[in-house]
Amino acid sequence: MMILFSGTTCPFSHRCRFVLYEKGMDFEIRDVDLFNKPENISLMNPYGQVPILIERELVLYESNVINEYIDERFPHPQLMPSDPVQRARARLLLFNFEREVFSQIDNLENKDSENNDQARSSVKDRLCQLSPIIAKSKFMLGEDFSMIDVALAPLLWRLDFYGVILPKAAAPILKYAERVFSRPAFFEALTPSEKVMRK
Numbered sequence: 591m592m593i594l595f596s597g598t599t600c601p602f603s604h605r606c607r608f609v610l611y612e613k614g615m616d617f618e619i620r621d622v623d624l625f626n627k628p629e630n631i632s633l634m635n636p637y638g639q640v641p642i643l644i645e646r647e648l649v650l651y652e653s654n655v656i657n658e659y660i661d662e663r664f665p666h667p668q669l670m671p672s673d674p675v676q677r678a679r680a681r682l683l684l685f686n687f688e689r690e691v692f693s694q695i696d697n698l699e700n701k702d703s704e705n706n707d708q709a710r711s712s713v714k715d716r717l718c719q720l721s722p723i724i725a726k727s728k729f730m731l732g733e734d735f736s737m738i739d740v741a742l743a744p745l746l747w748r749l750d751f752y753g754v755i756l757p758k759a760a761a762p763i764l765k766y767a768e769r770v771f772s773r774p775a776f777f778e779a780l781t782p783s784e785k786v787m788r789k
């Protein structure tokens with residue numbers, strides 16, 4: 591059975607919880623107190639971070655690496671495109687989001703950071719750029735829900751919590767976010783601390 595070491599408010603752990611519930615297989619989630627990090631976390635992940643996935647002798651970290659493994663191990667429903675070209679494009683998009691958006695998470699979470707304003711503004715701008723794309727389709731890669739939607743959803747859930755206010759022109763993004771939030775697996779994957787992040 592897979593065991594996921596997960597932070598109760600961690601957006602990266604949230605991604606992996608979301609995929610585990612989408613797949614509907616047997617797994618265990620172990621909450622990790624990041625303010626009092628158990629020693630075994632650094633033994634499993636040299637960077638000392640969650641999420642971490644364990645399956646027998648396999649130890650994985652990095653949310654996107656974990657999620658691709660789960661997707662390949664339990665291919666139904668498949669979340670990465672099956673065509674190699676589309677899959678490579680999806681990986682590039684995941685990489686772009688890490689570089690341009692998720693690299694700002696620490697600054698968004700630390701309201702006292704001198705980079706907090708700049709982080710909120712750059713995340714807002716990047717999401718606004720996605721708005722015309724999502725206005726034309728149901729999900730980020732078209733009509734089917736995919737790993738790209740999984741990767742973005744924890745950030746979209748936290749927009750109010752982080753104080754990122756999108757302009758009216760970004761309405762399609764908010765509509766799209768509601769579509770993702772309405773998936774049963776999304777709700778099941780939320781921790782009690784995440785449920786209260788959004789009214």
Ligand SMILES: N[C@@H](CCC(=O)N[C@@H](CS)C(=O)NCC(=O)O)C(=O)O
Pocket residue numbers: 597599600601602603624637638639640641651652653654
């Ligand atoms: N790139 C990593 C980021 C993971 C990450 O930043 N985790 C944070 C919690 S949200 C963490 O474990 N922080 C504890 C620490 O760095 O000591 C991923 O995608 O999994």
